[in-house]
Amino acid sequence: MESAPGKRQANPWLNRNVLFLSLSAFFADMGYQAVTAIFPLLIIIKLGEPAYDYGILLAMSFGLGSAFSILGGRLGEKYGKKHIALLGNLLIPLMSVSVLFHNIYIIGALFVFGWWARYFRTPVRRSWMVEVSDRNYQPKIFGFLHALDVGGGLIAVSYAIILVILGTPLDDIILVTAIPILVSSLMLLFAGTEKHPTFKSMEKGESDSESIGEFEENARKNTFAFRIILLSATLFGFSYYALGFPIVTVAQTHGSYAYGILTFGIYLGISALAGFTLGSIRGKKPLRTLWTLGYGMAGVASLIIGLSYLFGSSLYVFYIGAALLGFSTGSVETFEPVLTAFLAKSKQISTRMSWLSSSRAIGLFVSNITMGFLFVLGQFYSYLYASVTAIIAAAILAALEILRGKGLELK
Numbered sequence: 001m002e003s004a005p006g007k008r009q010a011n012p013w014l015n016r017n018v019l020f021l022s023l024s025a026f027f028a029d030m031g032y033q034a035v036t037a038i039f040p041l042l043i044i045i046k047l048g049e050p051a052y053d054y055g056i057l058l059a060m061s062f063g064l065g066s067a068f069s070i071l072g073g074r075l076g077e078k079y080g081k082k083h084i085a086l087l088g089n090l091l092i093p094l095m096s097v098s099v100l101f102h103n104i105y106i107i108g109a110l111f112v113f114g115w116w117a118r119y120f121r122t123p124v125r126r127s128w129m130v131e132v133s134d135r136n137y138q139p140k141i142f143g144f145l146h147a148l149d150v151g152g153g154l155i156a157v158s159y160a161i162i163l164v165i166l167g168t169p170l171d172d173i174i175l176v177t178a179i180p181i182l183v184s185s186l187m188l189l190f191a192g193t194e195k196h197p198t199f200k201s202m203e204k205g206e207s208d209s210e211s212i213g214e215f216e217e218n219a220r221k222n223t224f225a226f227r228i229i230l231l232s233a234t235l236f237g238f239s240y241y242a243l244g245f246p247i248v249t250v251a252q253t254h255g256s257y258a259y260g261i262l263t264f265g266i267y268l269g270i271s272a273l274a275g276f277t278l279g280s281i282r283g284k285k286p287l288r289t290l291w292t293l294g295y296g297m298a299g300v301a302s303l304i305i306g307l308s309y310l311f312g313s314s315l316y317v318f319y320i321g322a323a324l325l326g327f328s329t330g331s332v333e334t335f336e337p338v339l340t341a342f343l344a345k346s347k348q349i350s351t352r353m354s355w356l357s358s359s360r361a362i363g364l365f366v367s368n369i370t371m372g373f374l375f376v377l378g379q380f381y382s383y384l385y386a387s388v389t390a391i392i393a394a395a396i397l398a399a400l401e402i403l404r405g406k407g408l409e410l411k
Contacts, residue, residue: 017193018132042099056368061116062360069355081124082191092114095113128191132194161261230356233363236394239298249309262319270324271330272330274293287400294394295393296394305383309380
C-alpha cells in the first residue's frame with residue numbers, strides 16, 4: 001500500500017508487504033486453528049484415546065518442531081525467506097487431510113508433520129516481516145500481525161462451533177480447514193521482499209534511536225540479555241500448554257463440545273485485542289510488559305482454570321481464566337519477537353527468530369507430555385504445574401530488568 005507521490009501516507013507502518021504477510025497469517029489461522037479446536041475432542045472424547053496420547057502428539061509436534069524452526073531459519077538466510085516460507089506453508093494442510101485415514105497412527109503422523117511445517121516457516125516469516133517493515137513501528141506491526149493471526153483463529157472457532165451445532169462430523173470440519181490454509185500461501189506469493197529503508201540503514205550500521213526504541217545499538221551486541229530472554233522463553237514454554245486441554249476440561253465438565261470450543265474462541269479474541277493494543281502503545285517497555293502482562297498473567301490464568309475445575313465453578317469463571325490466558329499470549333507473541341529483533345544484528349535476525357521458536361518448541365515438548373500425564377492423574381495438578389512454571393519464567397525476566405540498573409546495557 002504505497003502512498004502516491006507528494007501525499008502523506010495515512011498509515012506509514014502498513015505497507016503492501018506488511019499487509020500481505022499479515023493476511024497470510026490471518027488465513028493460515030482460519031484453517032489450522034479449527035484443527036486445534038476440534039482435534040482434542042476427536043482424539044480424547046470421540047476416539048477415546050487417553051489424554052497422554054494427545055499430549056505426546058503435541059509434544060512431538062512442538063518439541064521436534066524446534067529442529068525445523070532452526071532449519072527453516074538457516075535455509076531462509078541461504079535460499080531466500082519467501083521461498084522457504086512458501087514451502088513450509090504449503091505443507092501445513094497435511095494436518096487437515098489427516099482425517100482421510102482411519103488409523104490413529106496415520107492421523108497422528110500427518111497432524112505432527114503439518115505442525116512441523118508450521119514451525120519450519122514461522123521464523124523466516126517473522127524475519128521477513130522485520131526486513132520489509134518500518135523499524136519505528138515494529139511493536140505496532142507485530143501487534144497487528146498477531147491481531148490478524150488470531151482474528152483468523154476466531155473465524156475458525158466460529159465456523160467450527162456452527163458446524164458442530166449443525167451436527168457436522170468432526171473429521172469433516174477438519175478436512176475443510178485445508179482451503180483457507182492454501183489461501184494463506186497465495187498471500188505469501190503476493191508479498192514482496194524489498195527491504196524497508198530503516199532496515200537498510202541498520203544494515204549499514206547507521207544508528208536510529210527512535211526505531212530501536214528502548215534498546216540502542218549496544219543492545220544488539222548484548223548476547224547475555226538475549227540468552228536470558230531465551231532461557232525464560234524456554235521455561236515459559238514448559239507452561240505453555242495447548243488449549244486443547246481447557247477445551248476438553250470445559251466440554252467434559254459442562255457436557256458440550258460447543259462450550260469447549262467457545263473457550264478457545266474467547267482465548268483467541270482477547271489475545272488479538274491485547275496484541276494489537278499493547279503493540280500500539282508508544283513508549284511501552286517491552287521487557288517489563290513481557291514478564292508482567294505476559295508470563296506472569298499466564299501463571300495467574302492457569303491457576304484460575306485449575307481452581308475452577310477443582311471447585312466446580314460456573315462456566316463463566318473458566319472463561320475468565322481463558323480470557324486472561326489470551327491476554328498474556330497477546331503480550332508474549334507481540335513482545336518476544338520485538339525483543340529478539342532489537343537484540344540482534346541485521347544478519348542475525350532470522351537465526352535468532354529460529355532460536356526463539358525452537359526454545360518455545362522445546363518447552364512445549366515438555367509441557368504437553370507433562371500436562372497429558374497430569375491431566376489423567378488429576379486435571380487440577382496439570383494447571384497448577386503450568387501456573388508455577390510460568391511464574392518462575394516471569395521471575396527470571398524480572399531479575400533481568402533489575403540487572404539493568406546494575407550495569408547491564410539494555411538502554
